[in-house]
Amino acid sequence: MTFQVVIVEDDLMVQELHRQFIEQVSGFEVVGMASNGADGVKMVEELKPDLVILDFYMPSLNGLQVIKTWRSNDIHVDVIAITAAKDLDTIQTMFRNGVFDYIIKPFTFDRMKQTLVKYREFVTSMNKQESLTQAQLDIMFKGEFHESKQVKEGELPKGLNPLTMHQIKQILNVQITSISAEEVAEKAGLARVTARRYLEYLEKTNMVELDIRYGGVGRPINRYLLKK
Structure with a gap:
């Protein structure tokens, strides 16, 4: 544009x-x-x-x-x-x-x-958003979405938004312990499947550590911690 x-x-x-x-x-x-x-x-x-x-x-x-x-x-x-x-x-x-x-x-x-x-x-x-969460608005009006502080759009797979990626990284950045996709989704105001896509990308690019937790029943839960 x-x-x-x-x-x-x-x-x-x-x-x-x-x-x-x-x-x-x-x-x-x-x-x-x-x-x-x-x-x-x-x-x-x-x-x-x-x-x-x-x-x-x-x-x-x-x-x-x-x-x-x-x-x-x-x-x-x-x-x-x-x-x-x-x-x-x-x-x-x-x-x-x-x-x-x-x-x-x-x-x-x-x-x-x-x-x-x-x-x-x-x-x-x-222009890429139909609606915004409070966290996204805060990021935008604080001016915290410059290229030096976020993943550039050209580096992201199709369908992943730089603003949302920055928002998720901000959530992870304040975590002392690992966090699940469901917890990230709740904090970001996203669907769990959407949050998982961003977290999986961060894991593949070695930006987060994957912590697999095994419970008594059901599938293991993937939890994520941003590498400092």
């Missing part, structure tokens, strides 16, 4: 810097650039991008006015604010109006990359 991005920024040199930074991050394409708030409103309504990089101090309409115009016109585009405005009132107001992140100028490529990667992972994970 490629995310289409519009930049709304009145400084042409900063516009170009944004564009170069954005297009160095996999999965993002700049499809338009506007030099004032009014043009930004029109461009987004015409191009319908996934994401807008938005300045606050601009001619005709400031960043907050631009967002409010989109919302009143039922344009629910995602917004990352990149601006020199650093007073608390402006920052709080922008977040209250739904910006995904707020970056204060001057900034580095690494800081922009960080927020773009977080956005990409957040949206990709959301």
